[in-house]
Amino acid sequence: MTGVGVIAPPSLDGMRLGFVLAEDRLGHYGEFRDFFVRTFDLDRIGLSRPGFLRAPSGVTYALVFIGRSGDAFPSGVEIHAVVPALEPLEEAAVDRDLWAILRWIVGGVGGAWTVEALEATGQLFRIPAAVEGLA
Amino acid sequence: MPAITLPDVIRQQWLFAPRFARVNGWEMHYVDEGAGDPVVLLHGNPTWGFLYRDFVAPLTEAGHRVIIPDMIGFGLSEKPMREHYHSLDGHIANLTALLRGLELHRITLVCHDWGGPTGLGFAFSNPGRVRALVLMSTWGWPLPPAEFHIRMFPWRMMHAPLLGPYLLGRHNALARRGVYLSVVDRARFAARAMAAYESVLPDPASRLLTWVWPRWIPMNDAARALDRFAWLERELRACTLPALLVWGREDDVFDPAIFATRFKHLLPQAEGPHLVTGRHFLQEDSGPEIAARIVDFLRRVP
Numbered sequence: 001m002t003g004v005g006v007i008a009p010p011s012l013d014g015m016r017l018g019f020v021l022a023e024d025r026l027g028h029y030g031e032f033r034d035f036f037v038r039t040f041d042l043d044r045i046g047l048s049r050p051g052f053l054r055a056p057s058g059v060t061y062a063l064v065f066i067g068r069s070g071d072a073f074p075s076g077v078e079i080h081a082v083v084p085a086l087e088p089l090e091e092a093a094v095d096r097d098l099w100a101i102l103r104w105i106v107g108g109v110g111g112a113w114t115v116e117a118l119e120a121t122g123q124l125f126r127i128p129a130a131v132e133g134l135a
Numbered sequence: 136m137p138a139i140t141l142p143d144v145i146r147q148q149w150l151f152a153p154r155f156a157r158v159n160g161w162e163m164h165y166v167d168e169g170a171g172d173p174v175v176l177l178h179g180n181p182t183w184g185f186l187y188r189d190f191v192a193p194l195t196e197a198g199h200r201v202i203i204p205d206m207i208g209f210g211l212s213e214k215p216m217r218e219h220y221h222s223l224d225g226h227i228a229n230l231t232a233l234l235r236g237l238e239l240h241r242i243t244l245v246c247h248d249w250g251g252p253t254g255l256g257f258a259f260s261n262p263g264r265v266r267a268l269v270l271m272s273t274w275g276w277p278l279p280p281a282e283f284h285i286r287m288f289p290w291r292m293m294h295a296p297l298l299g300p301y302l303l304g305r306h307n308a309l310a311r312r313g314v315y316l317s318v319v320d321r322a323r324f325a326a327r328a329m330a331a332y333e334s335v336l337p338d339p340a341s342r343l344l345t346w347v348w349p350r351w352i353p354m355n356d357a358a359r360a361l362d363r364f365a366w367l368e369r370e371l372r373a374c375t376l377p378a379l380l381v382w383g384r385e386d387d388v389f390d391p392a393i394f395a396t397r398f399k400h401l402l403p404q405a406e407g408p409h410l411v412t413g414r415h416f417l418q419e420d421s422g423p424e425i426a427a428r429i430v431d432f433l434r435r436v437p
Contacts (some may be wrong), residue, residue, distance in 0.1 A: 021305070023297045024218035028350050032296040077297070098301055105297060112287055113295075121292040124316075125308035 003056035004104035006039060009049055010060055010082065017062055017080035018089050021098060024066075024076045033072065035109045036065070042074060052082075053104075055097035059083065092128075099129035139211060145331040148188050151203075153211060158232035159225065164211035165204040165233065169195030172241040172266065174429070175202045175234065179248020179273070180348040181310045182416065183210025185331040186247070189422030190429070197430040199243075204233055206249070208344035209335070216340050221347045223360045227256035234264065243433060245269040247418065249348055252360075252367060259370035267436045268378040269429055270398055270405075272389045272415050276368035277353045277361045283388045284352050299346030304339040309346075317415040319385055324419055371401040378405035379432045381425050383413030406432060 027033045037043055040051035042065060051063040059081055066076035079101070081089055099122070106118045122130025141149065151166040166184055174194050176187040184203035194201045205212040207229050208221060215221065230253050234242065242265050246254035251273025258265040274281070284290050293302050293309070302308045310332040318324045336342045353361050380398050382391035389395075395408035409428055411421035418425060 021297065021300055023300055025350065026296045029291075029295055079297075095305065098305070102298055102301055113292075114287075117288045117292050118298070121289040121298075121302065124289050125293070125302060125306065125312045127302065127306050127308070 004100050005054050007052050007054045007060065009052055012082065014085055015082050016085040017064075018083050019078060019080050020061075020089070020094055021079040022076065023078075026066075026074055026076050027072055029109075029113075030072075031109050031111060031113065032105070033074065035105065036063070036074060036077065039108060040065075046073070050080075053101060056100045057093045057097050059093070059097060061097065061101065096129045096132070099127065099133075139335050139337065142330045142334055144327065145185065145334065148327070149185055149331070151191065156233050156236055158207070158236070159229045161207045161215065161229065162213040163204055163207055163229060163233055165202060166191070167237070168201045169199055171198040171200050172243070172433075173200040173202055173237075173239045174243045174245060174433070175204070175239070175254070176245045177204070177230070177247065177250025177254045178206065178209070179250050181209060181336065181342070181345040182248075182314065182332055183212075183335055185210070185328070186416065186418045187245075187422070189418070190245075190426040193423065193426040193430055197433070199430075199433070202234075202237065202239070204230065206253070206344075208347075211335060214341045214343065216343065218343065218347050221344060221351075223252055223256070223351055223363050226253045227260070230254070230257045231261065234261070240264050241266040243267040243269065243429075243436075245271070245429065246273055247271045248273055248415070251275055252364065255367050255371065256363070258376070259367065259374070265376060267433065268374075268376050268402075268405075269381065269432070270378065271381045271425070272383060272386050272394070272413075272417060274389060274394055274397075275364070275371050275401075276397070277358065277364035278355070280352060280354050281389055281394070283390075284349075284354070290349070294346045294349035299349070300339070303346040304342050307333060307336055307342055307345075310336050310342070314416055314419075317388065318419045319383075319412055319414055320420055328419060368401070371398075374402060375404065376402075377432075377436045378402045379429065380405050380407035380409065381417070381428060382408045382410055383415065383417035383420070384410040385412070385414045386417065388415040 053061045062080045064078040065074035068075035183205040244254040382395040413420040
């Protein structure tokens with residue numbers, strides 16, 4: 001149970017997109033790109049709108065997909081927290097949400113990519129959210 | 136370019152005058168000490184010139200000029216903010232710009248990690264400038280990759296899409312824990328050196344190359360740099376330069392039984408491999424011993 005799920009596009013009135021993470025080379029391992037294409041129906045939707053996720057903290061995150069000439073779409077992705085326009089991000093909560101989103105992505109990619117291997121990697125490098133998961 | 140403040144414990148060990156050169160559109164930091172035939176010391180991911188702090192005095196006292204560049208993207212050099220800036224060819228061109236700009240000849244190249252492919256790329260495209268090679272925990276051919284680089288845990292997981300920017304970017308995992316895990320004397324490293332590698336990568340954007348370099352390691356026939364690595368291997372096979380191989384006995388990234396042995400096969404004239412105490416970052420555990428070996432080797436090189 002990751003507590004992460006795809007949601008319909010929310011109203012962005014009074015909100016802003018707070019940049020938190022970017023990937024320039026989503027196709028480095030093609031199965032990651034395939035996961036996003038499959039999950040967000042990107043072959044049909046293309047660049048028309050971001051994908052949206054609800055994270056464990058309750059914050060919504062927008063996934064803004066990037067196209068690059070010569071590369072399969074999407075070539076990259078930015079993750080933005082959807083937050084009240086004038087309010088600061090809560091850094092520790094964002095970090096825990098990102099870890100949960102990464103667990104969700106790895107679980108969705110599947111095959112040789114396992115949440116267990118991700119957890120072990122996070123613990124090896126003492127990533128706070130991964131270490132908290134042990135408690 | 137934001138100024139980087141080195142912690143006191145690091146500055147006390149790194150007393151060399153900072154120098155900067157404009158190379159290939161970027162500001163490259165380097166150290167230039169001593170006089171004589173030049174020895175150019177090349178680091179890899181995610182380190183910088185500090186890795187060679189114990190080499191400067193023995194080499195200069197033995198009559199060598201010591202040049203230690205920080206790769207663009209690391210150390211005190213400028214750090215591009217887009218993944219697409221970085222390529223193996225681009226980094227070879229950066230090094231070429233520096234060494235030609237300094238008008239260096241009779242160069243001994245000391246190559247570690249990504250300093251191997253970049254240094255060898257310079258050597259084989261500027262053969263009239265190079266006198267000798269010293270190779271440590273590196274490689275110079277397309278395939279197969281190291282067993283370490285095939286494993287899902289931790290290697291592939293730590294630089295995968297989005298995971299790399301999170302683990303190595305937001306959390307500086309390679310400079311913070313990765314180097315620590317790849318030395319033998321971890322307590323000494325933590326007390327004396329770890330801050331050097333963490334402090335020069337102060338924010339996620341500055342750490343870009345720590346997850347980009349792993350993506351340039353050829354894993355199969357579709358790899359981006361496959362042709363360049365194939366060229367390196369052909370050139371190695373034809374290379375007659377004097378060479379010295381030094382490897383960490385405990386190296387679990389580039390296993391000496393495989394990688395040092397393959398270099399010895401390609402460069403049968405090479406001395407060694409000499410095994411010293413060390414994992415991948417062998418300079419941290421055996422810097423003075425390796426420096427002494429290089430001094431001794433160069434005494435015998437015409």
